[in-house]
Amino acid sequence: MPEAQNCPALRMSGIRKRFGVHLALAGIDLEIARGEVVVIIGPSGSGKSTLLRCINLLEVPDEGRLELLGQMIFEREAGSPPPHYRQLDMMAAKARCKTAMVFQRFNLFPHLNVLQNVTLGPIRAQGKSPQHAIAAARTLIQKVGLSDKIDAFPNQLSGGQQQRVAIARALALSPEIMLFDEPTSALDPELVEDVLVVIRQLVQDGMTKAIVTHEMEFAHDVGDRIVFMDEGRIVEQGPPSIIFSRPRNPRTQSFLKKVLRRNPRTEVSQ
Amino acid sequence: MDFVAQILPYLLVGAMTTIELTILSMALALVAGLALALMRLSRSPLLRSLSGAYIEIIRGTPLLVQLFIIYYGLPQYGIRLEAFTAGVIGLSINYSAYLAEVYRAGILAIDKGQWEAGGSIGLSRAALLQHVIVPQAARIVLPPVGNYFISMLKDSALVSTISIVELMRAAQLRVAITFRAMDIYLVTALIYLLMSYPCSVLIRYFERRASRGHA
Numbered sequence: 001m002p003e004a005q006n007c008p009a010l011r012m013s014g015i016r017k018r019f020g021v022h023l024a025l026a027g028i029d030l031e032i033a034r035g036e037v038v039v040i041i042g043p044s045g046s047g048k049s050t051l052l053r054c055i056n057l058l059e060v061p062d063e064g065r066l067e068l069l070g071q072m073i074f075e076r077e078a079g080s081p082p083p084h085y086r087q088l089d090m091m092a093a094k095a096r097c098k099t100a101m102v103f104q105r106f107n108l109f110p111h112l113n114v115l116q117n118v119t120l121g122p123i124r125a126q127g128k129s130p131q132h133a134i135a136a137a138r139t140l141i142q143k144v145g146l147s148d149k150i151d152a153f154p155n156q157l158s159g160g161q162q163q164r165v166a167i168a169r170a171l172a173l174s175p176e177i178m179l180f181d182e183p184t185s186a187l188d189p190e191l192v193e194d195v196l197v198v199i200r201q202l203v204q205d206g207m208t209k210a211i212v213t214h215e216m217e218f219a220h221d222v223g224d225r226i227v228f229m230d231e232g233r234i235v236e237q238g239p240p241s242i243i244f245s246r247p248r249n250p251r252t253q254s255f256l257k258k259v260l261r262r263n264p265r266t267e268v269s270q
Numbered sequence: 271m272d273f274v275a276q277i278l279p280y281l282l283v284g285a286m287t288t289i290e291l292t293i294l295s296m297a298l299a300l301v302a303g304l305a306l307a308l309m310r311l312s313r314s315p316l317l318r319s320l321s322g323a324y325i326e327i328i329r330g331t332p333l334l335v336q337l338f339i340i341y342y343g344l345p346q347y348g349i350r351l352e353a354f355t356a357g358v359i360g361l362s363i364n365y366s367a368y369l370a371e372v373y374r375a376g377i378l379a380i381d382k383g384q385w386e387a388g389g390s391i392g393l394s395r396a397a398l399l400q401h402v403i404v405p406q407a408a409r410i411v412l413p414p415v416g417n418y419f420i421s422m423l424k425d426s427a428l429v430s431t432i433s434i435v436e437l438m439r440a441a442q443l444r445v446a447i448t449f450r451a452m453d454i455y456l457v458t459a460l461i462y463l464l465m466s467y468p469c470s471v472l473i474r475y476f477e478r479r480a481s482r483g484h485a
Contacts, residue, residue: 058386085313089395096392107387111405121391124401173391 007070009034009208015064024050026232037209039223047232048212056099057092068098100170104182106162108154115150118169140168160191180211228252277444284440292423295361303369328367341432357429372414376407409480416473420466
């Protein structure tokens with residue numbers, strides 16, 4: 001599909017989302033190129049996670065357009081009624097065969113062991129043969145360094161190990177876009193690095209990624225582009241070298257001042 | 271003691287019928303209850319309200335009346351059921367409504383993150399329910415379902431009123447012949463207890479196992 005090759009991995013425009021009286025996304029326009037790693041930062045409640053969750057339709061936008069790899073996924077005009085759930089299922093299915101998500105709280109399936117967690121999607125959603133899926137899963141589980149835990153259940157693993165399994169589960173879907181929703185926020189400090197190391201390795205594989213994180217040093221190192229959000233809007237974006245050293249917007253400046261003071265490692269790496 | 275030995279065979283034959291009745295009715299109620307719970311949680315308003323109405327009607331009317339309608343009422347419309355069949359249908363219809371609410375609570379107790387994770391890996395709603403939600407909910411509902419099993423074992427005494435000779439009816443028939451009501455009903459109570467007690471021990475065992483985690 002030479003035509004599709006020219007399309008960006010993601011294109012969203014005019015995405016708005018309201019929770020009750022709270023306007024979580026106040027009109028988001030964003031494009032992500034194929035293979036690009038975009039890191040979304042910003043204060044809590046700024047809409048970062050909601051934005052990410054709109055990409056695979058875990059949240060349904062109130063209005064706006066979403067295209068993934070040139071395919072129209074979702075479109076809704078202001079004030080139009082919400083799509084019927086069957087229609088929404090179809091939209092979500094389209095979005096989810098192109099994406100995979102790593103959650104803040106891992107969300108592994110507690111009744112399944114590591115191997116079953118990783119193979120459930122390929123076998124039950126993508127219709128892969130069990131032998132094929134198991135072989136692929138073993139490779140991925142090895143890649144995240146958990147070959148010795150392949151038969152363990154999630155409650156027998158540390159948070160860092162669980163999140164690495166979750167990453168393998170997402171990779172097993174061979175997604176074109178990986179979504180990371182604060183993958184280290186629920187981890188004990190000493191386990192954060194384990195998970196970041198795994199994600200850093202993945203960054204080299206050329207897969208498109210959107211990452212929401214509070215780890216600024218990590219954001220600086222892996223991001224091709226940093227997107228700063230505040231109050232449901234994209235306030236500023238650009239390459240990490242610019243955003244972290246010479247942010248133009250005062251809100252970006254004050255946010256970075258606060259978080260970098262808390263986490264001095266980042267200043268060293270600049 | 272001689273007297274007990276004399277009546278016991280009659281009562282035990284009745285107890286066998288009680289057990290058959292309970293196991294069969296419970297099995298049907300478990301399946302129907304799950305279907306009702308899934309309808310109740312469906313996104314289709316039609317399925318939701320059908321199941322909701324069924325549950326309210328069944329839970330709001332006495333089992334005894336339901337049994338009488340099935341066994342004595344339906345023949346008026348030419349539907350004549352054998353007493354045992356009518357008993358099984360009545361018990362399973364009645365319990366399916368209660369079990370549906372138990373399942374529903376169990377399914378709603380599953381963390382939202384499980385639905386999101388299952389959805390994000392591309393599972394359809396049906397596959398998500400089958401492979402992620404229901405297996406976890408099953409662990410949660412095991413103890414209450416076990417309690418309903420015991421409760422049905424005892425409620426099945428009501429089908430004695432539609433001429434099924436289960437344990438209660440067998441006891442009544444012996445009393446009618448021998449007039450030794452106290453002896454017979456005490457033995458009957460003891461037999462019910464001997465049937466239900468092992469079940470509650472079993473439930474407590476499963477409960478402990480479930481609370482130990484998922485491994």
